[in-house]
Amino acid sequence: MTIDVAYAGVNFIDVMARRGDAGYVPAWPYVPGLEVAGTVREVGAGVGDLTAGQRVAAFTPGGGLAEVALTRAVLTVPIPDQIPSLTAAGAPMTFSTAWLLLNQAARLGSGESVLVHSAGGGVGSALAQLVPAMSGGPLIGTVGRPDKVASVRKIGYEAVIARGEGLVEAVRAATGGAGVDVVLDPLGTSMLDVDLAVTAPGGRIVLFGNAGGGRPAPLPALGKLIGGNVAIGGFSISSLRASAPERVAAALRRILDMIANGRLDAAVTKVDSLADVPAVHQLLAGGRGDGKYVARVT
Numbered sequence: 001m002t003i004d005v006a007y008a009g010v011n012f013i014d015v016m017a018r019r020g021d022a023g024y025v026p027a028w029p030y031v032p033g034l035e036v037a038g039t040v041r042e043v044g045a046g047v048g049d050l051t052a053g054q055r056v057a058a059f060t061p062g063g064g065l066a067e068v069a070l071t072r073a074v075l076t077v078p079i080p081d082q083i084p085s086l087t088a089a090g091a092p093m094t095f096s097t098a099w100l101l102l103n104q105a106a107r108l109g110s111g112e113s114v115l116v117h118s119a120g121g122g123v124g125s126a127l128a129q130l131v132p133a134m135s136g137g138p139l140i141g142t143v144g145r146p147d148k149v150a151s152v153r154k155i156g157y158e159a160v161i162a163r164g165e166g167l168v169e170a171v172r173a174a175t176g177g178a179g180v181d182v183v184l185d186p187l188g189t190s191m192l193d194v195d196l197a198v199t200a201p202g203g204r205i206v207l208f209g210n211a212g213g214g215r216p217a218p219l220p221a222l223g224k225l226i227g228g229n230v231a232i233g234g235f236s237i238s239s240l241r242a243s244a245p246e247r248v249a250a251a252l253r254r255i256l257d258m259i260a261n262g263r264l265d266a267a268v269t270k271v272d273s274l275a276d277v278p279a280v281h282q283l284l285a286g287g288r289g290d291g292k293y294v295a296r297v298t
């Protein structure tokens with residue numbers, strides 16, 4: 001089906017595609033853009049539940065940063081009336097990812113503590129909203145530079161630590177020495193030794209990105225996992241979008257309901273036009289992004 005795009009989300013994965021990281025571009029030429037909000041333009045044969053003119057949010061397999069986007073009906077969800085299209089466009093890749101990370105990959109339990117690396121980005125900001133909404137426990141974030149600490153505290157992280165020397169001790173201190181139950185890590189394998197050192201017995205480490213690019217290191221020796229009583233798993237919404245699209249759409253539906261009911265504050269920074277998107281990509285590429293960016297398209 002096709003969508004007349006009103007707004008499109010901007011993502012770090014667009015940067016990885018532009019950078020040429022392996023696995024992010026199915027074929028060249030490639031137009032970036034993995035999420036949109038707009039109105040249904042046309043549906044294909046057999047699509048019964050969506051009609052032209054209906055306001056929708058959708059995952060796109062690339063091609064979202066465009067006036068017309070092509071996607072599958074199964075990845076397209078009606079937008080509740082209360083939610084502006086600007087807000088809805090930013091929900092698929094950050095909030096649905098965050099929701100699936102917590103619910104399905106990490107299986108967050110009530111009151112469990114969570115450590116998030118790169119806490120000030122789009123996914124990190126969504127996690128700051130979702131962990132309390134899902135009755136999670138203490139929320140700790142790491143950032144790449146000390147000047148980000150104050151702003152990440154403001155979005156809801158109880159402890160924010162700039163990555164560097166003493167990180168393990170600082171995370172442990174933030175949990176009263178107990179360690180964390182869940183680690184959400186988009187930094188490839190660069191922080192894995194830290195993750196293992198701060199994870200409490202029974203904890204889950206979820207790797208969900210490789211922000212720095214480059215080849216990841218081999219996973220730790222079996223003894224570290226067995227001896228540490230920890231699990232390491234992975235998560236990719238792009239793979240899940242292909243293998244189990246209904247699960248991805250269900251997460252988005254749930255998120256839009258939570259926004260409509262006032263349970264989540266899905267604030268975004270509006271980018272005025274498609275012409276301004278390359279500058280935002282440069283901002284994200286430099287690790288200088290702050291929260292979620294959504295571009296006005298039409």
Ligand SMILES: NC(=O)c1ccc[n+]([C@@H]2O[C@H](COP(=O)([O-])OP(=O)(O)OC[C@H]3O[C@@H](n4cnc5c(N)ncnc54)[C@H](OP(=O)(O)O)[C@@H]3O)[C@@H](O)[C@H]2O)c1
Binds near residue numbers: 143
């Ligand atoms: N697996 C999935 O399904 C999935 C879905 C969405 C996003 N992701 C991943 O989750 C991460 C966050 O995505 P996002 O959309 O929230 O991105 P974002 O807002 O652009 O945040 C990315 C953050 O990554 C950190 N970073 C670390 N190394 C970097 C480097 N070499 N260049 C630039 N930034 C670097 C920076 O924070 P600090 O310097 O503070 O650490 C930066 O703010 C990305 O790695 C993305 O690929 C994965």
